[in-house]
Amino acid sequence: MASAPTFCPNPSPCTNRIVSSSRRRFTSFAFESGRTLFGSGVPSRNFFSLSTRVNRTGPVPISASSHTFDVVIVGAGIIGLTIARQFLIGSDLSVAVVDKAVPCSGATGAGQGYIWMVHKTPGSEKWELAMRSRKLWEMLAESIHDQGLNPAEVMGWKKRGSLLVGRTPEESDLLKRRVQQLSEAGLRAEYMYSHDLLQEEPALTVGEDGGAAFLPDDSQLDAQRTVAFLEKGNRLFASKGRYAEFYHDPVTSLLRSGSHGEVKGLQTSKNTLYSNKAIIVAAGCWSGSLMHELFKESDILLDVPVKPRKGHLLVLENFNALQLNHGLMEVGYIKHQTILASEQLDHGQALSVSMGATMDTLGNLILGSSRQFAGFSSEVDEPVVAQIWKRAAEFLPKLREFPLSDFGRSRKVRIGLRPYMPDGKPMIGPVPGMTNVFLATGHEGEGLSLALGTAEMVADMVLGNPGRVDSAPFAVEGRGC
Numbered sequence: 348m349a350s351a352p353t354f355c356p357n358p359s360p361c362t363n364r365i366v367s368s369s370r371r372r373f374t375s376f377a378f379e380s381g382r383t384l385f386g387s388g389v390p391s392r393n394f395f396s397l398s399t400r401v402n403r404t405g406p407v408p409i410s411a412s413s414h415t416f417d418v419v420i421v422g423a424g425i426i427g428l429t430i431a432r433q434f435l436i437g438s439d440l441s442v443a444v445v446d447k448a449v450p451c452s453g454a455t456g457a458g459q460g461y462i463w464m465v466h467k468t469p470g471s472e473k474w475e476l477a478m479r480s481r482k483l484w485e486m487l488a489e490s491i492h493d494q495g496l497n498p499a500e501v502m503g504w505k506k507r508g509s510l511l512v513g514r515t516p517e518e519s520d521l522l523k524r525r526v527q528q529l530s531e532a533g534l535r536a537e538y539m540y541s542h543d544l545l546q547e548e549p550a551l552t553v554g555e556d557g558g559a560a561f562l563p564d565d566s567q568l569d570a571q572r573t574v575a576f577l578e579k580g581n582r583l584f585a586s587k588g589r590y591a592e593f594y595h596d597p598v599t600s601l602l603r604s605g606s607h608g609e610v611k612g613l614q615t616s617k618n619t620l621y622s623n624k625a626i627i628v629a630a631g632c633w634s635g636s637l638m639h640e641l642f643k644e645s646d647i648l649l650d651v652p653v654k655p656r657k658g659h660l661l662v663l664e665n666f667n668a669l670q671l672n673h674g675l676m677e678v679g680y681i682k683h684q685t686i687l688a689s690e691q692l693d694h695g696q697a698l699s700v701s702m703g704a705t706m707d708t709l710g711n712l713i714l715g716s717s718r719q720f721a722g723f724s725s726e727v728d729e730p731v732v733a734q735i736w737k738r739a740a741e742f743l744p745k746l747r748e749f750p751l752s753d754f755g756r757s758r759k760v761r762i763g764l765r766p767y768m769p770d771g772k773p774m775i776g777p778v779p780g781m782t783n784v785f786l787a788t789g790h791e792g793e794g795l796s797l798a799l800g801t802a803e804m805v806a807d808m809v810l811g812n813p814g815r816v817d818s819a820p821f822a823v824e825g826r827g828c
C-alpha cells in the first residue's frame with residue numbers, strides 16, 4: 348500500500364494508519380507519554396506499545412495488530428476530533444481516534460458552520476454549554492491569530508454577526524422578546540426594524556411587518572477547514588507517541604473480561620485497540636446502533652435513542668450576484684427546535700425546510716437547510732434542493748432571477764445525517780454501570796457550535812476535574828426516550 352501524506356485534506360479518503368514521524372522501517376517500538384504543550388509536564392507512567400511498519404514519509408498503513416492507548420475515541424467527526432484535541436493539549440494521555448470512514452464523512456462534512464447564539468435560548472439546559480463552547484471557539488481563533496496565522500484562512504472563521512429574521516407581526520414580537528432575553532444574558536443584541544435592515548443587509552427582504560434580532564458578535568466557521576486544522580494539530584502529538592488514527596476501520600465489538608467484566612478495549616475490523624483509561628463513543632447518528640451492537644450480549648440494558656436526521660445544504664460557488672454582510676436564519680428554525688423537544692413528533696419522513704444563508708470566507712453562498720427522517724440514506728433528493736432554493740428566494744429576491752438549473756457545476760449539494768435526540772439535548776457522560784465507557788453524541792444541528800464545550804466536559808469527566816458547566820442535563824441515564 349502506498350503511504351499517505353501527513354496532512355490529509357478532507358473529505359478525500361485517507362488510509363487506515365498510524366500517524367508517526369518516526370523514520371525507522373519495520374520497527375516495533377514503545378512510547379512513553381512525556382511532557383505536553385500545555386500539560387502538567389509531569390512524565391506519565393502510561394506506556395503504550397505499537398507493533399507496526401513505519402516508513403520514511405510519515406503516516407503509515409499498518410497491518411492488523413493490537414495497540415494500547417490511554418483513551419480510544421470512536422468517531423472522527425467534530426465531536427471525536429475535538430475530544431482528542433482536548434486530551435492531547437490538556438493532559439499527557441495517549442489518544443487513538445478510530446473511524447469507519449474518514450473525518451467529514453458524517454454530519455460534520457455537511458455542517459453550515461454557524462456557531463451562533465441568536466437562536467439559542469438563555470436559561471435553557473443547553474445555554475451554559477453553548478456559552479462555554481462559544482468562548483472556547485473564540486479563544487481558539489484568538490490563539491491562531493496570536494501565532495501569526497489568519498483564522499479566516501485556517502478555519503474559515505469570521506465574526507460576521509447573525510440576523511434571525513421574521514416576516515409577520517407575531518414573529519417580530521417574538522424576536523423583540525428574544526433580543527431582550529439575549530441582552531439580559533449579557534450578549535450584544537439589537538432588534539432591527541425592516542427599514543434599518545435594508546441598510547444593514549440590502550439583499551434581504553422581510554416586508555413592512557418584519558424585522559430581525561441582530562447579534563453582531565456571532566461567528567461562523569468552515570467545518571471542513573476546521574476539521575483539517577484539528578487533525579493537523581492532533582497529528583503534532585504523533586511524533587511524541589501520543590496520537591494515532593485508524594480510518595476505514597469500523598468498530599465491531601467490545602473487549603470485556605467476561606460478559607460482566609470491565610471493558611478492556613475495542614475490536615475493529617482490522618485492529619484490536621486496548622484502552623488504559625477511557626473509551627469515548629462519539630459516532631454521531633450511528634452511536635445508537637453501535638452501542639446496541641456493542642452491548643447486545645452484555646448484562647447492560649442501554650437505549651441510546653439517537654437517530655439520523657437528514658439535512659441538505661446547497662452551495663453556490665463564487666456566487667457574486669448578491670453579497671451578504673451577516674449570517675441569516677429565519678425564525679422558523681427555532682420552531683424546528685421546539686418541535687424537537689415535543690413528544691408528538693412524527694417520525695415519518697416529514698420534511699421541513701427553513702431558510703439559512705451564509706457566505707463563507709471563500710465567497711461561496713451556502714443555503715440551507717432541510718430536516719427529514721429518512722433512515723441512513725444520504726442520497727441527494729432534488730425536490731428538497733429545489734425547496735431550499737425556493738425558500739431562500741422568498742427572503743433574497745435577487746435569487747429569483749436565476750433558475751437553479753443555471754448553476755451546473757458551480758452548484759454543490761452537501762448531505763449530512765444529524766445525530767438527533769428526541770429530547771433535544773446531547774448525551775454526554777459515562778454509560779451507566781461502566782466507569783470507563785463514555786458517550787458524546789446527539790448534538791443534532793448544533794454539533795459544531797457545542798463541540799469545544801463538549802470536548803472539555805468529556806475530558807474533565809475522564810480526568811476527574813471539576814466541570815466548568817453542569818453536565819447533569821446531558822447524563823446518559825434515563826434518556827431512553
Ligand SMILES: Cc1cc2nc3c(=O)[nH]c(=O)nc-3n(C[C@H](O)[C@H](O)[C@H](O)COP(=O)(O)OP(=O)(O)OC[C@H]3O[C@@H](n4cnc5c(N)ncnc54)[C@H](O)[C@@H]3O)c2cc1C
Binds near residue numbers: 422
Ligand atoms: C445540513 C447541516 C447543516 C448543519 N449546520 C450546522 C451549523 O451551522 N452549526 C452547527 O453547530 N451544527 C450544524 N450541523 C450539525 C453538525 O454538523 C453535527 O451536529 C455534528 O457534525 C455532529 O458531529 P459528530 O462528530 O457527532 O458526528 P459525525 O460528524 O456524523 O461523526 C461521526 C463519525 O462516527 C463514525 N462512525 C460511525 N460508526 C462507526 C463505527 N462503527 N466505527 C467507527 N466509526 C464510526 C462515522 O464514520 C463518522 O465519521 C449541521 C448539520 C447538517 C446535516
